Amino acid sequence: MPHNLAYICMCERSIWLASAERTRASATRKVLCSLPGSFHRSFYRSERTTLRYFGSTGRFHYFAAISQRSVHMAILRCLEYFSMNKVSELKKQFESNDFQTKLSTSDQLANIGSDESLSFLLEQLKSENNRIRNAAVLGLMETRNQKFFKPILDRITELGFNEEIGTLVYALENFNCSNVLKLICELYLYGNAEVQMSTSSILADQKFKEIQGELSNVKQLLNEHGRKIEDFKIQFEITE
Numbered sequence: 582m583p584h585n586l587a588y589i590c591m592c593e594r595s596i597w598l599a600s601a602e603r604t605r606a607s608a609t610r611k612v613l614c615s616l617p618g619s620f621h622r623s624f625y626r627s628e629r630t631t632l633r634y635f636g637s638t639g640r641f642h643y644f645a646a647i648s649q650r651s652v653h654m655a656i657l658r659c660l661e662y663f664s665m666n667k668v669s670e671l672k673k674q675f676e677s678n679d680f681q682t683k684l685s686t687s688d689q690l691a692n693i694g695s696d697e698s699l700s701f702l703l704e705q706l707k708s709e710n711n712r713i714r715n716a717a718v719l720g721l722m723e724t725r726n727q728k729f730f731k732p733i734l735d736r737i738t739e740l741g742f743n744e745e746i747g748t749l750v751y752a753l754e755n756f757n758c759s760n761v762l763k764l765i766c767e768l769y770l771y772g773n774a775e776v777q778m779s780t781s782s783i784l785a786d787q788k789f790k791e792i793q794g795e796l797s798n799v800k801q802l803l804n805e806h807g808r809k810i811e812d813f814k815i816q817f818e819i820t821e
Contacts (some may be wrong), residue, residue: 706736759789760790
């Protein structure tokens with residue numbers, strides 16, 4: 582047995598590394614969420630390793646990587662093995678009628694962060710069932726990844742001001758809304774109390790870009806509803 586053989590034991594949310602030396606049998610612990618999907622996919626393409634799968638006992642899966650240099654790649658392979666199985670399981674759980682189960686499942690899918698898990702959540706935004714939409718968007722919200730801003734915004738505009746969009750608008754608080762000042766103001770003016778609360782926070786906390794012609798349109802819109810832009814203390818980005 583090579584001196585630098587590394588054993589990997591993967592359980593539900595953690596991966597344990599142990600060197601061949603008995604005195605360092607529990608040397609390192611790696612948590613699933615500590616490595617984003619984009620990192621382990623790029624690493625997978627750029628490195629090779631010898632990884633042996635020794636089988637499973639219950640929820641534990643055993644691997645070994647030959648050479649210490651291969652250890653990180655072995656961890657990533659384990660993550661990949663885990664996420665493929667876990668995502669399938671979570672997608673089934675998401676179908677539960679219990680909303681708390683949907684929320685928990687959405688959060689776990691977002692934390693895994695793979696293309697499959699995130700694409701699944703995006704697909705759920707299209708649902709006509711607001712509980713499904715809400716659970717999905719709350720998972721996407723936690724990623725704070727700006728690429729999800731447009732799909733969420735598009736779904737809000739598709740549904741319209743009179744539909745149940747409060748949670749979708751709430752999710753926008755975690756994204757950069759600097760390019761959509763007029764739409765945020767429209768949501769504030771035409772939305773219900775929940776929508777107004779979220780858009781008030783966005784208007785107060787975020788900085789907006791002074792897009793040519795938009796500011797005058799916003800002022801006119803607010804004036805038509807007896808409001809002034811000064812009422813909101815809107816902050817604008819300083820441009821060179």
